[in-house]
Amino acid sequence: MHEVSMEEILKKLRDLNAERVLIQTPEGLKGEAQALADFLEENGIEAIISGDINYGACDPADTEARRLGCDALIHLGHSYMTLHLEVPTIFVPAFAKVDVVPALEGNINEIKKLGRRIALVTTAQHIHQLEGAKAFLEGKGFEVLIGKGDSRVSWPGQVLGCNFSAAKTDADGVLFIGAGYFHPIGVAMAVKKPTLAVNPYSGDAFWMEREAERLIRKRWAQIAKAMDAERFGVITSTKKGQLRLAEAKRIVELLKEHGRYAKLMAMNHISYPALEGFDFDAYVVVACPRVPIDDHENWRKPVLTPQEVEILLGLREDYEFDEILGVERKTDEPLGIALHGG
Numbered sequence: 001m002h003e004v005s006m007e008e009i010l011k012k013l014r015d016l017n018a019e020r021v022l023i024q025t026p027e028g029l030k031g032e033a034q035a036l037a038d039f040l041e042e043n044g045i046e047a048i049i050s051g052d053i054n055y056g057a058c059d060p061a062d063t064e065a066r067r068l069g070c071d072a073l074i075h076l077g078h079s080y081m082t083l084h085l086e087v088p089t090i091f092v093p094a095f096a097k098v099d100v101v102p103a104l105e106g107n108i109n110e111i112k113k114l115g116r117r118i119a120l121v122t123t124a125q126h127i128h129q130l131e132g133a134k135a136f137l138e139g140k141g142f143e144v145l146i147g148k149g150d151s152r153v154s155w156p157g158q159v160l161g162c163n164f165s166a167a168k169t170d171a172d173g174v175l176f177i178g179a180g181y182f183h184p185i186g187v188a189m190a191v192k193k194p195t196l197a198v199n200p201y202s203g204d205a206f207w208m209e210r211e212a213e214r215l216i217r218k219r220w221a222q223i224a225k226a227m228d229a230e231r232f233g234v235i236t237s238t239k240k241g242q243l244r245l246a247e248a249k250r251i252v253e254l255l256k257e258h259g260r261y262a263k264l265m266a267m268n269h270i271s272y273p274a275l276e277g278f279d280f281d282a283y284v285v286v287a288c289p290r291v292p293i294d295d296h297e298n299w300r301k302p303v304l305t306p307q308e309v310e311i312l313l314g315l316r317e318d319y320e321f322d323e324i325l326g327v328e329r330k331t332d333e334p335l336g337i338a339l340h341g342g
């Protein structure tokens with residue numbers, strides 16, 4: 001929770017007249033979840049901690065909160081995502097304390113290779129430093145674009161593993177600030193422009209095109225492996241922010257129109273071991289795109305995204321990353337409440 005005070009959460013809960021809440025946490029914030037539960041109970045609010053592992057804002061436990069008779073859900077560790085929620089949900093992102101400017105300064109010559117007009121993106125962890133990073137880069141003569149992004153993200157310039165709408169500008173290249181390859185490789189695959197990732201912790205910088213090309217080659221290999229498949233399981237997820245039923249049905253129909261056998265499936269947590277025993281030659285995941293892209297080595301059958309099925313059926317030529325776009329909120333639904341911006 002870092003910079004978000006428990007007092008601020010308590011105030012939001014008082015505004016909602018909440019008497020009982022469910023607290024949901026990712027792996028790394030279990031201690032904070034427990035401390036928050038103690039704090040709320042000291043202040044007269046009954047708190048239940050969800051023991052289920054949570055990976056993203058796409059999976060709020062609002063249905064579980066409603067079943068438990070809770071007036072609100074507190075979702076720790078991720079930023080606000082527009083979803084059709086069943087109880088008011090307070091999203092409490094975790095902000096990193098590391099200063100990003102020294103890593104930018106140390107890599108300024110690499111950043112210059114992107115061109116003069118650059119798009120700047122990051123994850124929720126560093127979003128509070130994006131304006132400072134922009135000012136620093138402008139001081140070095142760059143024109144810096146921060147894309148607004150769609151309703152799936154909380155802030156301009158924020159990217160998720162499944163949504164790079166904020167990286168899509170007419171810039172010459174994209175500068176990503178953050179740790180790891182997971183997000184910037186997605187940026188490079190989705191935006192198809194030179195992408196440099198600067199890690200504020202290590203101070204290193206990595207060009208992502210080669211990594212993206214390597215991953216796309218692996219995806220073409222999956223498509224080739226699925227070429228002779230006759231029977232397809234088309235899986236969507238019951239996680240609220242991964243449930244793409246209409247798209248999954250479209251893929252089932254498309255496969256049937258092209259003479260393949262296809263069945264619609266739904267899972268909560270999508271992984272291959274649970275699918276052992278079903279009679280399918282290949283699977284299509286119409287949920288989190290990172291399941292087929294990042295986890296396919298753990299699958300004993302080919303596993304594709306919807307766009308890859310279109311390539312397989314000869315309906316598309318170029319490789320496209322399977323992004324999940326933001327949804328419009330219905331006005332009579334309970335609110336998602338963002339702490340610290342959004």
Ligand code: SF4
Pocket residue numbers: 055056057058059160161162163241242287288289290324
């Ligand atoms: S759908 Fe996948 S990539 Fe997107 S937020 Fe959820 S877990 Fe992350």
